[in-house]
Amino acid sequence: MSDEKSIDQNITDQKKQQNALAKNRLMGLTEKLYNQFLDEVVPNISLPSRTKENIRYDEKSHVWVYGDRESERSAKTVKGAFQLLKSTHAVDFIIKNHLQQDRGSTLRELYYISEGWDIAKFHEQPESDRLIEDLEIITGLQREYFHMRPEEDGATMFGPIRIREQTKRGSRTIHCQEDIGESGYQIPFNVENIEFLDHDAKFIIAIETGGMYARLIENGFDEKYNAILVHLKGQPARSTRRMIKRMNEELGIPVTVFTDGDPWSYRIFASVAYGAIKSAHLSEFMATPGAQFIGVQPSDIVEYELSTDKLTDKDVAALRSELSDPRFESDYWKEQIKLQLDIKKKAEQQAFAGKGLDFVTDKYLPERLTDMGII
């Protein structure tokens, strides 16, 4: 009891509310199963079917959402009964070991932890990962509310914003230009622990490569244009997308995305803006539908005569499939993708270095951002 009290003193009211909410929703699941037993109903839960056929692009909200099809986990079958048993073990573990003690574990650890669950043990990690996704859908909460961590954490950011991060050792107030080293502020796995204090930011640039992120920091682009630079590190982690989404939604800061000029990079942009098929249930938390693409645009390759590589057969196939992808259903994208198929070339964002180290920050970005109406 005294242990619980001392834990309570170290966490904020907001965190306590989050923990209570998660506990409440998770208990809702077990109560439902319990009441089904009492009512002599075979225990079961329904949740949206997560097959590709049941996921559609919502034209209104511009993100991926689930359709109406449902799948059932029911104790009528041995497989279903095992799934429900494992779910209750997981709920029990999350409430007692995570929420009540304000601790967490990785998805990998959860898989090992189940060794103590006897016949409810997971047989491989994808099984426990899927179960946590089930719990996200059932509760309508992100797994971060259950204190489930990914194996590796997010990327870094750099810009005119002061945040307060709630850590296990107390709160830390950090200005993301003045209080950090040259590599930036490391975004924690649980972005809900961050409170925004104040900022001077006019816009956010999310950047695919570490090289370009470092270039913009070195050239002082964040200071000159009051920009928050976020390093995407390729396909961005959940925490990175959530951080961008929160700054956009809560602070009203416009979001732009700067990647290489190839079909895979356009998908990085799309995952920031529209979400991903495999995490459709998280679109409302993760996707920033207003995000705008800066480049590298195929038309930039032509205009600036950038150093290029030839498109591979795989690149061409990916571009063709983007032509029928609802996320790229606009005149702008159709024109750019067709141009790229025509010139058969792709370019990296660092190719701007061929014009000098300042070209990208003195000329390219200011011109593009002006065209886009951002500055």
Place this chain on the structure above:
Amino acid sequence: MSDEKSIDQNITDQKKQQNALAKNRLMGLTEKLYNQFLDEVVPNISLPSRTKENIRYDEKSHVWVYGDRESERSAKTVKGAFQLLKSTHAVDFIIKNHLQQDRGSTLRELYYISEGWDIAKFHEQPESDRLIEDLEIITGLQREYFHMRPEEDGATMFGPIRIREQTKRGSRTIHCQEDIGESGYQIPFNVENIEFLDHDAKFIIAIETGGMYARLIENGFDEKYNAILVHLKGQPARSTRRMIKRMNEELGIPVTVFTDGDPWSYRIFASVAYGAIKSAHLSEFMATPGAQFIGVQPSDIVEYELSTDKLTDKDVAALRSELSDPRFESDYWKEQIKLQLDIKKKAEQQAFAGKGLDFVTDKYLPERLTDMGII
């Protein structure tokens, strides 16, 4: 001139000395070539041959070093003349654009920058990467002195040490427990910009996986044992190895390495302790020969009955090759590797979670560190 003055005011004396040293050594190369022209000698430079045959494990210093074989870059051949021309362009660029302006660029950017060098343009990035390695060997300096950055930067650390990082925006004093978020201090690409102010650390644990690094932070292991936790992120980056080396050498803090229990992870340990064949010229900067391996040891797999996977054929081949690798030439390693070949199993460090979330920090690590004489 006034530009150079204002730059001068923003950088420390130490940084100025580093820049002057780099300029001096690089100019030495071009002076040598110039004098060869004056003396009517065909310009040439010699450097250690970087073939596998010319690299040996030094039993005394316990790191990889080059042998006596040399290879020559000489203007006698067209290929050699091009190499020398490219070298002088690179030296010119580094001195004028990096050192004199206190700026830097990535290896990828250098490749694009050479577009402006006419016939001295690089044809692919491995060519420019190799040239920078040549310059490291010729000058005896790490490429960080030339302000050459890698594409992605290093890992994070967390522990009782206060550092001062020299950034372009001035110096930043950061305590690596008190002034940072939950994810730790992001190690910058150039560790020479860091000054150690004070610390309470008894030892360093370099940790392979993000999951285990987060576990030790959450369990407060760094506080309880005065340990600096360094996340290796798999095979560690140069900056991560250099940071560990500097803390070990300058502060006298013992280094331990905690990885998964498989042959690939033993190589991660070896790269921290002994360096890597492909960067033998950097061993003295990067390798920490006193580093000790904590585990996961094959004997731990047996003793703690950890959850395991079967060794694959590739694992077995890698273990066999380690039996003849001079870095694993000790009774301890021979015994452990033979045991593993015998039990045919491997285990991840997160498998300790099967014994509870505190087992690794309350029991396993304290016992191992006591056995090793560290605590």
